[in-house]
Amino acid sequence: MLRVRTPSASRRVSSVRHRSTVLTGGGRLTAIHAISLGFDTCYVLRDRGVIAIDAGQPKRSAAFARGLDRAAIRTDEVGLLVLTHAHWDHMGSAAAMRALTGAPLAVHRSEAGWVQQANPPLPPGLTAWGRIFMAVHRLALPLIHLAPAPVDIVVDDEPWSLEDYGIPGVVIPTPGHSPGSLSVVLESGEAFVGDLAMNRLPLTLRPSLSIFGDDVHTLKRSWRRVVESGARTIYPAHGRPFPVEALAGRAADRDR
Ligand SMILES: [Zn+2]
Ligand SMILES: [Zn+2]
Numbered sequence: 001m002l003r004v005r006t007p008s009a010s011r012r013v014s015s016v017r018h019r020s021t022v023l024t025g026g027g028r029l030t031a032i033h034a035i036s037l038g039f040d041t042c043y044v045l046r047d048r049g050v051i052a053i054d055a056g057q058p059k060r061s062a063a064f065a066r067g068l069d070r071a072a073i074r075t076d077e078v079g080l081l082v083l084t085h086a087h088w089d090h091m092g093s094a095a096a097m098r099a100l101t102g103a104p105l106a107v108h109r110s111e112a113g114w115v116q117q118a119n120p121p122l123p124p125g126l127t128a129w130g131r132i133f134m135a136v137h138r139l140a141l142p143l144i145h146l147a148p149a150p151v152d153i154v155v156d157d158e159p160w161s162l163e164d165y166g167i168p169g170v171v172i173p174t175p176g177h178s179p180g181s182l183s184v185v186l187e188s189g190e191a192f193v194g195d196l197a198m199n200r201l202p203l204t205l206r207p208s209l210s211i212f213g214d215d216v217h218t219l220k221r222s223w224r225r226v227v228e229s230g231a232r233t234i235y236p237a238h239g240r241p242f243p244v245e246a247l248a249g250r251a252a253d254r255d256r
Helices: 061-070 094-101 109-117 128-143 216-228 245-253
Strands: 016-023 029-036 041-046 050-053 078-082 105-108 153-155 169-173 182-186 190-194 233-236
Touching: 029 061, 041 061, 041 233, 061 094, 078 094, 105 109, 109 153, 169 216, 182 216
Parallel strands: 050 078, 078 105, 105 153, 190 233
Antiparallel strands: 016 029, 029 041, 041 050, 169 182, 182 190
């Protein structure tokens, strides 16, 4: 069962752009709060516990704090910060958000060093537009100051249950956009996939696999893994959520 509450028209806090509540398998309610942290979105999940997924651009911890406040979540209730991957726009405020919440920071083994040394690479473009976009992006990266963050939990390639953090779901490896990309999939079918898929201009016109990445075949394999894990609604880091069917067929066809 899926119940979605859309924000009221009178909502004035732009940092919380989207909120929904889903019934989990056990009949509990998992609240999903979307907090804009610049170019991308941090998703905060609240069930028996609270976790935050992704840490946005640099200098966005105040926006994160405002988003938590709007969602009536205290900073010390956040029990875990998970990075879907450690590109600059996902780890930018990790150190500040970790300090704000006191929560451990979890990153896949192959990208932990990027966070600790604040030196993530940029991924190659996988499409013509992706290559053009990245070429421009590459010029701007030296202007962006990134703060290193300690990594408290190094995630490996085994599925990792979030039950200990009060969240009925699992973290699974979904490489392709980056070597250590992770997705969080709830038992109730919501999948938080980072940059495995995108749904936002100027990146993509519609729900699409990432236009950047290390390897398109790995990317597609990871997408199939997300679908096979029971995902019904995809929450990309860039753009609005979409039903898995919006991409399932086209993703399998794409080969470039
Ligand atoms: Zn990325
Ligand atoms: Zn991104």
